Amino acid sequence: MHIIKLNAIDSTNSYLRQLIVTENVVDFTVVIAESQTNGRGQMGTVWESQATKNLTFSVFKDLTGLQLEHPFYISIVTSLALIKTLKSFSIPKLSVKWPNDILSGNKKICGILIENVIKQNVLSASVIGIGLNVNQTTFDTLPNASSLKEISGIVYDLDEVSYEILKHLKYYFKILKKKKFTVLKNEYEAHLFRKNKxxxxxxxxxxxxxxxxxxxxxxxxxxxxxxxxxxxxxxxxxxxxxx
CATH class of the missing domain: 2.30.30 (SH3 type barrels.)
Structure with a gap:
């Protein structure tokens, strides 16, 4: 696993996408930024994050040979990896607000932005962007946001949290490689925010x-x-x- 750490960048997803064009990027290459000046979320939204307080990073996932018919399973895998990680840190009341916001109770603590790389009409890779609120405690313009520290009162080591995420991301991608789609979908649906309510x-x-x-x-x-x-x-x- 190749990890690139940056002090500041406009967007880790954008940086990694540009890197793919110019270099031969290996599977699970990770770009982590202490500060993102133009972090992006779903549907063109902006991801706001205090510098050095949170995790803002992107992961390159090589999908060559996977022959994945439904790219949404990448979103499922990423959501489950984050849920598994946060459970390991005893964060309570975790759920996935469709399609892939991670909540604790009614508060959003993590966002995911997945950008797929298509070559010759085939899905060849994904750039998985993750923004996790870790040690930030003020969210003046975001009333529905929270962080791990705000929930638990604990200050977290960002490297330790990122390591756990990557470990669980690899675990769920192994399940995906085995084409256990029903297993993944059932686990994802079990965590769906407001399911059957x-x-x-x-x-x-x-x-x-x-x-x-x-x-x-x-x-x-x-x-x-x-x-x-x-x-x-x-x-x-x-x-x-x-x-």
Whole structure:
């Protein structure tokens, strides 16, 4: 495993993607930044993080030979690796807010941004960006955010936390390589935030509606039970699950 540590960078995902173009990057190459000036989240959002307090890093995962039909399993693997890591540090009430925000209770502590590399119409690699709130304790503009320190009162060693994440990431990718899709999906669904509970959603037009989260599809769409016992599948651009 090759680890690149940077003091400051606009985005570890962007840095790693540029590196892929110019160099032969080995599997599980990791880029860790003490400070990100332009961290990115899902759907073009910005990931805010205090310098030196948190973990902001990206992992290069070579997918050559995996023949992965549904790229969402990369998101499942990453989410489960983070859940497993945080459980090892005794963080309580962990769940995955679809598609891949990691929560403790109702508070977001981690975000994931996965950017796939396609070569000759085949998924060849992924750049997995992870932003984990570790020792930051003030979130003035983010009322739904929290951190490991805020939850537990403990100051964490960032290197130790990153090591645990990478260890569990390798573990779950081994399961994926064995094509144990049902095992991975079942474990992911077991941690889904608000599964089988009455939940509120907002559609692309801004309208609110209610439903029950039931399952996810192999492609990562969220299956929601609506009124009249209709189960409908939504993709990320179609709905937002409200807290």
């Amino acid at each position: 009455p939940s509120t959603f907002k559609n692309a037009e801004g309208l609110m509606f209610s439903g029950f989260i039931k399952h996810i599809t192999d492609s990562g769409m969220l299956q929601v039970l609506l009124e009249d016992d209709i189960v409908k599948a939504f993709d990320l651009k179609e709905i937002t699950l409200m807290y």
